[in-house]
Amino acid sequence: xxxxxxxxxxxxxxxxxxxxxxxxxxxxxxxxxxxxxxxxxxxxxxxxxxxxxxxxxxxxxxxxxxxxxxxxxxxxxxxxxxxxxxxxxxxxxxxxxxxxxxxxxxxxxxxxxxxxxxxxxxxxxxxxxxxxxxxxxxxxxxxxxxxxxxxxxxxxxxxxxxxxxxxxxxxxxxxxxxxxxxxxxxxxxxxxxxxxxxxxxxxxxxxxxxxxxxxxxxxxxxxxxxxxxxxxxxxxxxxxxxxxxxxxxxxxxxxxxxxxxxxx
Numbered sequence: 547x548x549x550x551x552x553x554x555x556x557x558x559x560x561x562x563x564x565x566x567x568x569x570x571x572x573x574x575x576x577x578x579x580x581x582x583x584x585x586x587x588x589x590x591x592x593x594x595x596x597x598x599x600x601x602x603x604x605x606x607x608x609x610x611x612x613x614x615x616x617x618x619x620x621x622x623x624x625x626x627x628x629x630x631x632x633x634x635x636x637x638x639x640x641x642x643x644x645x646x647x648x649x650x651x652x653x654x655x656x657x658x659x660x661x662x663x664x665x666x667x668x669x670x671x672x673x674x675x676x677x678x679x680x681x682x683x684x685x686x687x688x689x690x691x692x693x694x695x696x697x698x699x700x701x702x703x704x705x706x707x708x709x710x711x712x713x714x715x716x717x718x719x720x721x722x723x724x725x726x727x728x729x730x731x732x733x734x735x736x737x738x739x740x741x742x743x744x745x746x747x748x749x750x751x752x753x754x755x756x757x758x759x760x761x762x763x764x765x766x767x768x769x770x771x772x773x774x775x776x777x778x779x780x781x782x783x784x785x786x787x788x789x790x791x792x793x794x795x796x797x798x799x800x801x802x803x804x805x806x807x808x809x810x
Contacts (some may be wrong), residue, residue, distance in 0.1 A: 552641045584664030591659035636639055673792075684752065685759070692756035695739035696763050699770050708781070711774035713740060743767075 574582070590599055614751070702710055716722040717729070717740060728800070729737040746753045757764045 688756035
């Protein structure tokens with residue numbers, strides 16, 4: 547038992563002593579306090595920063611309360627200041643409990659993702675354990691993708707090589723959105739190779755680093771690009787010749803027109 551002495555003021559405005567008895571509170575060890583914190587305290591993720599959650603939660607509650615107040619004001623808008631007692635009674639008769647219930651917010655607020663502090667720490671440790679060796683795993687995955695893509699395109703010959711070269715050209719020039727959407731969802735090795743090389747032309751770092759880590763793959767890729775460029779230039783040559791002939795004809799007609807104009 548603990549003997550407590552407190553000061554109080556009696557009726558004669560004099561200080562006197564009040565004696566009371568109470569049980570001494572048992573002190574908890576740091577380990578017990580930590581265990582209570584793990585089980586009793588809770589943490590809410592809230593789909594946002596945990597530091598911003600209290601502020602966002604207060605704002606959400608204020609928005610719901612403000613919406614209810616506005617609806618209530620609309621309900622009692624007829625009861626203006628200075629209205630008579632009979633009119634006020636008539637308005638009050640129309641306000642029923644069922645009518646007021648309809649003005650409650652349909653969407654209630656819920657704290658999603660609320661867990662105890664102990665569960666949050668276990669999730670955090672598990673996530674930290676899963677991230678160990680993440681970069682080497684990603685590097686190995688992209689190395690396999692690079693090897694598969696380069697081996698697929700270098701094994702092509704003839705018309706198939708020509709077709710893939712033209713498809714690659716259209717993808718890199720962003721001129722065929724349907725083709726781009728198709729290779730994103732396809733599991734064909736050629737489509738996967740085109741997807742990989744399209745990301746390289748777009749500037750994606752993981753794919754570029756995968757090629758740089760292997761000199762053999764990088765050299766094979768550069769050689770295939772040279773072959774594809776020669777194929778594209780050869781196929782474009784007839785169109786370029788026709789365009790040059792058309793341009794030369796236009797220049798000749800313009801020169802004949804200027805020569806036929808009378809001089810003033």
